[in-house]
Amino acid sequence: MAFLSLEGLTKKFGAHLAVDGLSLDVEKGEFIALLGPSGCGKTTTLQMIAGFVDPTAGAIRLEGRDLLAIKPAKRGLGIVFQSYALFPHMTVAENVAFGLEMQGVAAAERTKRVTETLELVGLAAFSGRFPRQMSGGQQQRVALARALVIRPNILLLDEPLSNLDAKLREEMQIELRQIQRTVGTTTILVTHDQAEAMALSDRIVVMNQGRAEQIGPPHEAYERPATPFVANFLGKTNLVNGATVRPEKISFGPSGLVGKVRTRIFQGNHWLYQVDTANGLVTVIRQNTGEAMPAEGAVVHLVWSVAP
Amino acid sequence: MRAAPYLLSLPALLLFAGVVIVPLVMTVLLSFHDWGQYKGIEPVFILKNWQEVLTDSYFHEMFWRTFRIAFFVTLLAAVLGAPEAYILNRMKSPWRGLFLLVILGPLLISVVARTLGWALLFGGNSGLVNKALISTGLISTPLPFMFTETGMVVALAHVLMPYMVLAVWAALQRLDPQIENAAVALGAGPFTVLRRIVLPQVMPGILSGAIIVFALAASAFATPAIIGGRRLKVASTLAYDEFLNTLNWPLGAAVAVLLLFALIAVVVGASRLVERRYAQVFG
Numbered sequence: 001m002a003f004l005s006l007e008g009l010t011k012k013f014g015a016h017l018a019v020d021g022l023s024l025d026v027e028k029g030e031f032i033a034l035l036g037p038s039g040c041g042k043t044t045t046l047q048m049i050a051g052f053v054d055p056t057a058g059a060i061r062l063e064g065r066d067l068l069a070i071k072p073a074k075r076g077l078g079i080v081f082q083s084y085a086l087f088p089h090m091t092v093a094e095n096v097a098f099g100l101e102m103q104g105v106a107a108a109e110r111t112k113r114v115t116e117t118l119e120l121v122g123l124a125a126f127s128g129r130f131p132r133q134m135s136g137g138q139q140q141r142v143a144l145a146r147a148l149v150i151r152p153n154i155l156l157l158d159e160p161l162s163n164l165d166a167k168l169r170e171e172m173q174i175e176l177r178q179i180q181r182t183v184g185t186t187t188i189l190v191t192h193d194q195a196e197a198m199a200l201s202d203r204i205v206v207m208n209q210g211r212a213e214q215i216g217p218p219h220e221a222y223e224r225p226a227t228p229f230v231a232n233f234l235g236k237t238n239l240v241n242g243a244t245v246r247p248e249k250i251s252f253g254p255s256g257l258v259g260k261v262r263t264r265i266f267q268g269n270h271w272l273y274q275v276d277t278a279n280g281l282v283t284v285i286r287q288n289t290g291e292a293m294p295a296e297g298a299v300v301h302l303v304w305s306v307a308p
Numbered sequence: 309m310r311a312a313p314y315l316l317s318l319p320a321l322l323l324f325a326g327v328v329i330v331p332l333v334m335t336v337l338l339s340f341h342d343w344g345q346y347k348g349i350e351p352v353f354i355l356k357n358w359q360e361v362l363t364d365s366y367f368h369e370m371f372w373r374t375f376r377i378a379f380f381v382t383l384l385a386a387v388l389g390a391p392e393a394y395i396l397n398r399m400k401s402p403w404r405g406l407f408l409l410v411i412l413g414p415l416l417i418s419v420v421a422r423t424l425g426w427a428l429l430f431g432g433n434s435g436l437v438n439k440a441l442i443s444t445g446l447i448s449t450p451l452p453f454m455f456t457e458t459g460m461v462v463a464l465a466h467v468l469m470p471y472m473v474l475a476v477w478a479a480l481q482r483l484d485p486q487i488e489n490a491a492v493a494l495g496a497g498p499f500t501v502l503r504r505i506v507l508p509q510v511m512p513g514i515l516s517g518a519i520i521v522f523a524l525a526a527s528a529f530a531t532p533a534i535i536g537g538r539r540l541k542v543a544s545t546l547a548y549d550e551f552l553n554t555l556n557w558p559l560g561a562a563v564a565v566l567l568l569f570a571l572i573a574v575v576v577g578a579s580r581l582v583e584r585r586y587a588q589v590f591g
């Protein structure tokens with residue numbers, strides 16, 4: 001039996017189907033990413049698990065128990081909100097201690113666990129600060145510590161990194177993954193960033209208009225997308241002779257599909273080509289190995305191996 | 309060109325000086341003039357009025373009453389207005405707008421009309437308010453409302469309530485919409501969420517609302533004049549009486565100026581305190 005299972009989870013707002021019969025089994029300790037474009041129902045799904053939105057139909061079970069029968073305050077879930085929702089009038093330590101206080105943990109034990117958790121997220125030195133006095137990345141970590149300190153059954157993360165700049169986001173991804181491995185908490189992450197979903201999760205749920213289009217490990221979803229939507233959402237694609245081919249799988253060879261380079265863009269570690277062929281425009285990505293590459297206007301031959 | 313901003317604000321500054329500063333300075337000067345029943349106002353410089361205002365127990369009582377009423381009005385407005393704003397904020401779309409209008413609507417009606425309304429409701433022992441209170445069993449004999457501080461506090465609190473609701477409402481708007489959910493997810497019950505999470509964050513709003521309500525209550529004229537009449541005077545009605553009934557303008561000026569300065573001291577002191585207390589947290 002799965003640790004957490006969503007069974008035909010559905011939410012209607014008026015006539016609008018925000019989540020449409022979503023079913024998902026999550027194993028203990030697993031890291032799941034809900035991935036999809038804006039408005040596809042990711043947050044709504046998360047909020048139904050958290051208990052802030054009531055499903056129109058369907059069930060949620062945690063270790064076999066009906067989660068919907070339990071009040072949000074009693075579910076014991078750790079949630080990191082997109083806006084962090086830190087308590088601005090409390091210090092970092094007070095923020096983190098709040099959940100323990102609600103559980104009635106004794107003061108001495110509370111202090112110990114708060115210190116431990118702040119060390120885990122690398123904020124031990126900041127316990128006396130107020131949230132306003134911290135950077136976005138630090139606030140994000142406080143939110144994570146606040147959610148983790150209560151030792152939640154499940155950690156729910158709603159776009160926790162979307163407010164950070166690109167570089168910090170990458171650092172936090174690595175850190176988040178490390179922390180999740182250390183504590184081993186079952187985690188559900190909501191994101192619209194496919195790179196983030198693939199970097200962090202054991203399995204991805206690609207959502208579109210309230211439905212799960214594909215559920216599987218990132219590599220599998222990327223290599224064998226179940227639908228054109230998944231293929232397009234997870235990365236650039238070419239449709240050549242009815243087959244979907246990723247741009248980085250195509251290389252220039254001595255013979256093959258003939259084409260003429262329309263544009264060539266240098267992107268540091270790789271080159272991005274747009275090639276005009278008899279089959280239409282084909283996107284090609286080649287690693288930058290330092291070798292000379294075909295210039296714009298050059299005639300090239302494209303080769304690729306069809307996926308098994 | 310750097311003078312341009314100053315030049316552009318000159319008309320407004322002139323107007324401000326003309327209608328506020330000049331009359332104010334004249335009032336202050338007036339408070340030092342002499343006055344006699346038969347000689348009228350004499351433009352001399354004496355401290356008699358100030359001595360009288362500062363030492364006579366009659367004036368002490370008057371100012372004490374003014375600030376006591378203002379304090380209870382503020383308290384009542386906060387105790388009723390803050391929950392009112394919170395409930396309003398949680399309402400769904402059509403109702404919210406409707407009730408906001410209901411709460412702010414009184415601002416569109418003259419203070420005199422609203423206070424006369426209260427005077428009618430209070431009116432004597434058979435007033436509606438007393439009838440209602442007796443029929444609900446809260447009291448057994450009619451309470452005096454007209455010409456009492458209780459009546460003044462009730463009427464002023466109603467008149468000034470919108471200011472408190474608006475101030476708290478503004479503070480509530482600044483709350484993170486997920487903040488209550490965050491506390492609930494950590495195991496907090498509804499009452500704990502209110503007391504530990506919402507209230508501390510809207511406290512600056514309540515306090516700034518309180519400062520406004522206090523200042524307006526202490527300087528209010530129409531409501532005390534109607535409810536208190538000439539039997540129960542406060543500082544503003546007293547100044548009015550000195551000006552228009554006794555015709556002792558210098559004494560009235562001293563009362564008015566003292567009220568102004570006392571209010572400025574209270575308001576500035578209070579907002580300093582609020583700012584210092586919350587600067588670190590709410591930046």
Ligand SMILES: Nc1ncnc2c1ncn2[C@@H]1O[C@H](COP(=O)(O)OP(=O)(O)OP(=O)(O)O)[C@@H](O)[C@H]1O
Pocket residue numbers: 013016017018036037038039040041042043044045192
């Ligand atoms: N309270 C609500 N009332 C009505 N419609 C809603 C409500 N909440 C969400 N919706 C609608 O449900 C759909 C899914 O919303 P949801 O917030 O789950 O999207 P999302 O996948 O999280 O998008 P984003 O990436 O932009 O956060 C959207 O079309 C949204 O407009």
Ligand SMILES: [Mg+2]
Pocket residue numbers: 042043044
């Ligand atoms: Mg969302």
